[in-house]
Amino acid sequence: MVSDDGGLRYRVEVDGQPLLKPSRVGLEFTGGVTLGPNAKIEKAKQSHHDDTWENRFGKRRMVRDCWNQLQLTVVESGQPERRFGLIVRAYDDGVALRYDLPKGPGLGEFVLNRELTEFAFADDYRCWAGDPSSCAENQYPEHTLSTIPQSSGIKDGKNEGYKSVLPLLVQAPQCYAAVAESDLLDWAGMFITGTGSPTVGVTLAPRGDSNGCVVSQAPRVSPWRVLMIARTAGELVNSDLIENLATPSQISNTSWIRPGISAWDPWWTGLNPHLPGFRGVSSHGDTLADQEYIDFAAEMGWSYQVVDWLWYQNCTSYDITLNLGGNNSERPAVDFAKTSPEIDMPALLAHAKELHVRLILWLHSYDLERYGIEKACKLFSSWGVAGLKIDFMNSDSQETVAWYERVIKMAAHYKLLIDFHGAYKPTGLARTWPNYITQEGVLGNEYNKLAGKKCTPLHTITLPFTRGLLGPMDFTPGGFINRTVSEFKQTQPAEVMGTRARQLAMPVVYFSPLTVLCDSPANYRGAAGIEFYRNLPTVWDETVVLKAEITKQIVIARRSGDHWWLAAMNGDEALKIRVPLAFLGAGKWNIHSFADASESAMKPELLVEKFQTAYASESVELELAPAGGYAAVLSKVE
Secondary structure (H helix, E strand, O other), X not given: OEEEOOEEEEEEEEOOEEEEEEEEOOEEEOOOOEEXXXXXXXXXXXXXXXXXXXXXXXXXXXXXXXXXXXXXXXXXXXXXXXXXXXXXXXXXXXXXXXXXXXXXXXXXXXXXXXXXXXXXXXXXXXXXXXXXXXXXXXXXXXXXXXXXXXXXXEEOOEEEEOOEOOOEEEEOOOOEEEEEEEOOOOOOOEEEEEOOOOEEEEEEOOOOOOOOOEEEEOOEEOOEEEEEEEOOHHHHHOOOHHHHHOOOOOOOOOOOOOOEEEEEOOOOOOOOOXXXXXXXXXXXXXXHHHHHHHHHHHHHOOOEEEXXXXXXXXXXXXXXXXXXXXXXXXXXXXXXXXXXXXXXXXXXXXXXXXXXXXXXXXXXXXXXXXXXXXXXXXXXXXXXXXXXXXXXXXXXXXXXXXXXXXXXXHHXXXXXXXXXXXXXXXXXXXXXXXXXXXXXXXXXXXXHHHOOOOOOHHHHHHHHHOHHHOOOOOOOOOOOOEEOOOOOOOOOOOOEEOOXXXXXXXXXXXXXXEEEEOOOHHHHOOOOOHHHHOOOOOOOOEEEEEEEEOOOEEEEEEEEOOEEEEEEEEOOOOEEEEEEOHXXXXXXXXXXXXXXXXXXXXXXXXXXXEEEEEEOOOEEEEEEOOOOEEEEEEEEOO
């Protein structure tokens, strides 16, 4: 970190080689106040931390949190002089910085218009940048840094135009890096924007009331601006940096928060509600249909059943998003106690309770805001509902970010889980509020139903290295109508691209404490591979990334108790992989595997189920079809 005539700048080296050249930092406020361009370091304080914390809802049970910190006091020249802080942390798996705004002259109540932070990479590296999206349902196409689209300029102090969804994944000669953010609380969400050079800039989401990006009062700290760093792609996938930087859990007793698998009502297999001819809830879900899903969940040892869209009367349509502070009187009143004619909620609740399955109810965020957050949570808690799937926020403005925490905090009070859809990318909030059990913020399997060939094999193999770096991902895997890319069509019931074994691998590769499997009992019962989903864990004691190459392959082993689950996915090309089993430890192990068949390249629903034994000194050979996969459970021979 240096201060010179160009203002305050920072740089990052890995193994003595530059990853970031001197990159500016700074903030620009309403009223002509700017911090950074004329800043000088006044004093610095160093500190060190090395500890572990337990994560019952993560990809490993015990997480090491080890960092060196530099806390700077900085003086911005001018009349009056203004002091602010910059906190910089270095971890083994990355670096992070945040702004510390103390109360002082010109920094009481403030309106932040623009952030000046840059990431000035040392060269024009290969990268994967998220397409713009209001809800992080985007692909991550390959670029070089200089070809990331640029902002259209500055208007009213804010960057206008292109906003690339985080993370930005960068491949440098000596390492892999990913630009992200953590600990986003009552602040505007962050995007990146190209500059026509290897430097990328930070863009903040504007407020819904057009009053800058952040309205707040000092003292305040900003979210962390994060650069995840690893020497291999596999180490990057296995990083805990976003969680380590987040505020620790605000829930003292988390014993009621139970991860698990959920069935998903007939929304996935029913008539597409976005297409002509949609006839309402009876087209894709009713009491009898949901009871069938509950029955199947109980048979499979799954904990939950999602009751999706249109179960209550006067449900808001999908093309309307959350409206905070606006006039909501133009739409019919919502009463969650009044269900649609096809849904007998007391019967569903009673049936689920009898079978030890709990319901998760879908709500439109607009309806929840109108009805009242506490009123709704109190109602659903009295019903014995496990949680809420809340949709269509489609923003990471400061107001929406604050609304997230209000909802999650109130839900925690009433012991309700939250799964946000139409959501911005993860920023560590699931550590702060562990009842935030999962979230969307991903272009997932639903796009096979809604939007043609977007959920491609290239996209699904890129996700572990991009969106998957940030936190839980409700991708809704488990499509059992498997098609080749050329044969795939957007139809009902919904199809998926790639092999059956690939869909089996996804719940292990894609981390999500609440894993919602998308397909129907009719497609699952008796189907090849379905046994892999029986009693499948969703949180883990240990995770090992065995093979990882962006757009090419990912092989992950995860341990729960004394069993390991091993999963692999590849890209568009067939692939042979030798996987060492050293992670297993001593002894002889049973391997129950589900692999692509030799004919899976043309008939993706085919797979080979196999039982074998092996020792940790040995390897297993995987042969993956194009857009293929592998899934296995390993148990020690007694």
